[in-house]
Amino acid sequence: xxxxKKGLGIREWGMGIIFSFVFLLTGCASMVQKGGEILEGSAFxxxxxxxxxxxxxxxxxxxKYLQHKDGEDTxxxxxxxxxxxxxxxxxxxxxxxxxxxxxxxLSSHVNGWNDVTIDLLGNAHFFVxxxxxxxxxxxxxxxxxxxxxxxxxxxxxxxxGTAALTPLRNRRERILTLTEWMQTQEAMQPVFANxxxxxxxxxxxxFPELVSKKKRPPVxxxxxxxxxxxxxxxxxxxxxxxxxxxxxxxxxxxxxxSGALLRDWEEALPWIYMExxxxxxxxSFSEIDLxxxxx
Numbered sequence: 001x002x003x004x005k006k007g008l009g010i011r012e013w014g015m016g017i018i019f020s021f022v023f024l025l026t027g028c029a030s031m032v033q034k035g036g037e038i039l040e041g042s043a044f045x046x047x048x049x050x051x052x053x054x055x056x057x058x059x060x061x062x063x064k065y066l067q068h069k070d071g072e073d074t075x076x077x078x079x080x081x082x083x084x085x086x087x088x089x090x091x092x093x094x095x096x097x098x099x100x101x102x103x104x105x106l107s108s109h110v111n112g113w114n115d116v117t118i119d120l121l122g123n124a125h126f127f128v129x130x131x132x133x134x135x136x137x138x139x140x141x142x143x144x145x146x147x148x149x150x151x152x153x154x155x156x157x158x159x160x161g162t163a164a165l166t167p168l169r170n171r172r173e174r175i176l177t178l179t180e181w182m183q184t185q186e187a188m189q190p191v192f193a194n195x196x197x198x199x200x201x202x203x204x205x206x207f208p209e210l211v212s213k214k215k216r217p218p219v220x221x222x223x224x225x226x227x228x229x230x231x232x233x234x235x236x237x238x239x240x241x242x243x244x245x246x247x248x249x250x251x252x253x254x255x256x257x258s259g260a261l262l263r264d265w266e267e268a269l270p271w272i273y274m275e276x277x278x279x280x281x282x283x284s285f286s287e288i289d290l291x292x293x294x295x
Contacts, residue, residue: 045069052134052290061288063126063136065091075126077136077285084108085274087285089124096127096134100142107271112153114268116168119145122282131292138286144278147172154267172275174255174264179276181244181252191280195273205243206261209236230259 050065061079068074073091075098084106092098100122107114122142128134150168152159159167182202183189192198208216210233225238235257244252255261264272274281 046074049073051293053293054288054290059284061136061285061290063134063290075124079285081284082274082281084270085281087120092126096125098124098126100124100138102148103144105271105274107268107274109267109269111155111267113151114168114171114271115151116147116172116271117149119148121145126290128292133292134290136285136288136290138282142282171264171268171271174260175268175272175275177251178255178261178264179272181249182276192273192277195270198273198276199269203265206256206265208239209233210262228257230257233259233262235259 046066046068048064049067052063054061059079059081061077064076064078066074066076075089075092077087077089078085086104087100088102088104090099090101100120102117102119104115104117107116120142122138123140124136124138126134126136147165147169149161150164152164152167190201192201204211204215205217208220219242220236220239222236225236228235228237237257240253240256244250244256
């Protein structure tokens with residue numbers, strides 16, 4: 001991935017300070033996203049005209065009616081269980097039906113973040129009863145189409161606009177190839193309660209060279225192994241052949257042996273988890289009763 005080489009101006013320097021401050025105060029991806037919107041001015045382009053929230057704090061869901069400064073109304077759906085994740089759709093019709101148009105997701109890591117907006121094809125329903133309560137449901141499959149916009153921050157480097165699209169789309173293509181493989185490895189696809197469970201389940205399989213011997217998979221062996229050194233890691237090519245066997249998995253073997261899988265894991269783990277859990281996320285936002293908080 002090629003990043004800009006020029007030095008930081010006052011604006012970028014100020015952004016770095018504010019984002020560091022937000023990380024220290026909250027460590028919350030959604031707060032970082034909001035901080036970026038304030039700095040860019042996009043946070044002031046729309047206002048909340050109605051807010052609905054489900055009961056319970058731990059996994060609360062919120063639905064907002066947002067009005068853009070140009071007058072267009074949209075729906076935004078977020079949940080505590082999926083920080084940095086926001087579904088957006090059209091203004092509901094009289095019967096409560098509306099289109100799901102985009103999902104915006106902020107995947108943060110220790111050195112920065114990936115902020116992606118993916119176009120969607122899908123339908124949902126939110127019917128308000130007596131203006132104080134409503135029920136949210138999502139009907140059928142919600143199809144992810146393509147990344148339509150995004151931003152990247154890695155240490156002091158930042159990419160926006162069209163310059164960010166190619167690396168983000170390339171990364172997503174790799175992530176989708178990986179998660180599709182992951183979903184074929186078990187008779188019943190594991191459902192993880194959180195990202196940490198997901199990480200613990202898969203990391204030792206993907207990167208046994210980086211963990212203690214007792215955590216390595218039983219099939220991992222260094223005897224008569226072939227190796228490939230990339231940067232500071234010496235990858236066991238023989239184990240890679242066992243993990244991703246057959247001609248149709250050649251790209252996954254290159255992915256691991258080149259170190260690209262490790263880079264994606266370190267820089268986009270929340271994103272990998274989101275793509276893997278997509279159907280479960282959509283299901284978690286369906287058949288929910290919401291109460292009006294404000295208008």
